[in-house]
Amino acid sequence: MSASDLLSRGPEVIGIGLQRFVDDLQSQGITASSVDWRPPATRDPAVLQAAATLSSGAIAELVNKANEEALSRMLSADPVLVNVNLAAELIEGLGEHKILHAGPPIEWTDMCGPMQGAICGAIVLEGWAKNLDDARALAGSGKITFEPNHHHSAVGPMTGIVTQSMPLMVVENKTFGNLAYCAINEGLGKVMRFGGNDDSVLDRLRWLESTMGPLLADSLLAVDGIGLKNIIARGLSMGDEMHQRNVACTSLVLRELAATMARVSEPDAASEALEFIAGNDQFFLNIAMAMGKAIMDPVRDIGGSSIVTAMARNGTEFGIRVSGCGDQWFTAPVEMPRGLYFPGYSEKDANPDMGDSTIVETIGLGGFAMAAAPAVAGFVGAGNASDAAAYTSRMAEITHTRNPEWTIPALDFAGVPSGIDVRKVVSSGIPPTINTGIAHREPGIGQVGAGVVNAPMACFEQACLALSERLAAS
């Protein structure tokens, strides 16, 4: 809008600051709106300077160009669910006494209760210890190596524990040829992802390994994989946001698989497997997560890019990775989720935020696609559809663009906000909003609620500082 357009058309105004100026214009019938402005969240001059440096002049051009590349890689991804295989077969070096976990790197002593509980269960499952007590002693002995899933093309919900004998779903990004992995969702109730580790939990994991995994693998090979881009597009129009609500996508996958599964397996096994999928609205979450990882891995390490490539929590710390800073983690203490609790539980039972599932928000789903899933908005605030839309609009203020293929009917088919830009997070003071399940703080009890949580601003501030230092040095 050039200056001469302003003079010939007259002012159409966006006000930042005093509301009365905007009110005065509106009272005269002039189109005017106002920004809900507030000073930047951080007062640290170094951080503000870094965000300003990254947003102005030649450096901004460099960053913008790198971000265009990042987004073009994100949006051209073609994720397909292709296979299920044992973790040991898929992940190099994953063998005896090695355990992968959710979030950024963490030591045993710093882990929260559910994470430790899940690890003890996994050690018993693998037969490295006879019982949970021995497992705990072994875990703390230094003989177990702990590494983040994210370092091995994998992601896991909540505790996200992965060991060699667990079956992992494989999503291939056909455009770039990379693979990403995630375990099969165990269902609700007492499960390892919430720190559960009793016999019922371990028995289910054994059944997943012996029956469910191979059956899914056979079916996927027979259907030549399931393209996920379309499933997501349809799921968004059916009220899923793919983090807290996956009922539509789970049904769509079930539909894709059912006939083939019935054909390639024994009727009893097929029935059991289909019943397992049908009985778990969140079955698709783990597929969406592997998809997110498959989409974001090719976006890592684009020089200068300020786009977030991963957000993950280990129950103690929240970590993000930013494309222009390669595989460096920027971490800060996790926040407590706000939300609704199951009968008998309250905030005081809640574990701090946990899991790799935030990869879903990283690609523009979950909290970013809240407008698609008004049913989920009830977890926070009044729960109106307009509240849900507001979440998505807010996230559009910190992202690079909107995804043209993943659209939301209720927003007049606007795409989901995609490509979190650390500069925009810092300068606007708007943290990414994450939809999440809430685990009990004691291991073995399971999920006690669901809600939303903010990504800590400190992660994004550190990333801004690091990125501007890198660019200044280059």
Add this chain to the structure above:
Amino acid sequence: MSVLLNEVRKGFYLDSVALMRLSAELSALSGIEEAVLMIGTPSNLQIMRDADILDSAGEEAGPNDLVIAIRADRKASTNRALAHAEKAMKGNSAAGKATEHRARTLRGSHASNPDANLTLISTPGEYAGIEANSALDLGLNVMIFSDNVPLERELELKQRARDLDLLVMGPDCGTAYINGVPLAFANAVNKGSTGVIAASGTGLQEFSVLLHRAGGGIKHGIGVGGRDLSDSIGGISTLSAIDLLANDDEVEQIVLISKPPGEATAKAIFDKLAACGKPVIACVFGLSASQIPDGISCTQTLREAAELTHRQSANAADPTETNTTPDLHNLASELTIPTGAQSLVGLYTGGTLCTEALLILGRAGLSCSSNTSKEGLDSTAQYQLIDLGADEYTVGRPHPMIEPAVRTPLLQQAVNDKNVAVILLDLVLGFGAHEDPAAEVVSALTAAEANKPLVVASVCGTDKDPQDYQRQRAALEAAGVIVCNSNSEAAELCALILEPR
């Protein structure tokens, strides 16, 4: 001893999130220990059994039934909670008003207002530059009302805007008109054929008001900020504004209102104005006609500028026009000042109006001390003009045009000062200004004793302003204030009153 109530609604389904929300709502009611609403699936019943909130009634629920389980301190509380649940489940009570989403960032707001062409920034100065930069990124013109924007930042913004073919008005731009629309502190005036470039907010307001009252009108009033014409900025916005006004066919004449420009800048500006192809009138305070090139009409006061503008405009070539300027000499001769009193106190809310008065009184031989001058205010001087909008009076409180209460104690003090012969005031009306500045003045005057000083005032406002010019004027006159038609007349009258007779 707590009470447990289970009620089963047969064949009633609600989404689990809705039920969890309602459960939380019920649990928050007084006397309620726990409230759970769940559909009676086997797994849900097990959860409720584990939570020890299921009784024999609840146990009967099937997978298509809703179980309402409430544990409370006494029966009355459970009943109240149950009634609350039933009301909520009628389906119409939960429907709230849709909350309107207001973006937190300019970028977010622009996304939903893609046709916007101007950002009006009034944040604290330290953030204004950042917001102005993002406005330019988005291709938006900028009006920066905020002050305290560093000079180097202003230069950077204006250079960028020039390259982008955008306009930056300000920083410290209090007033503007674009296509007849008043922005920020501005009066409601008729739209007309005059284009103004102003380095001063109240200067533009007074000029527009006087032109309006004379029958003319404003097409554009482009505010450029007080520093634009300094040599450090080089008049970047002023030069852009000249081009814009010269190219607007509806603009018939161009008026420049400013303080004296920097030396190098003055040449660039006046050369460009002289060659713009339209009549140009300049009201540059502190610059005499000889310092302005031929071809540009020079005026000493805003009133003269407005009158000349109106006379020159095509539709005002009316020979029957009568001079409505009252005979100030006559008026002055009829007024008596308190015996022995000789001093003048001017208490201004508009900075440029204060400067204009200072120059007029100076030309009449009354050398005034003022905080707007380089020398600063000498509080022992006989003639004093104070700009109450200056930083030293506005720290930690609103500008006196918004909240004139800052003037009240000084006015009371002057009224009761036996040495004060005349008090000179301005009242600024219009959008953004205080809703009733006359009341503030009148309240200070009624406390005065007999044999009080003369109070001379002007009201910068129009009949279309929200405060209503005539009503403000009448209120002042009823309190004994001598109200002049313009600030310059008020200053001239003061000079005549104080002139040795």
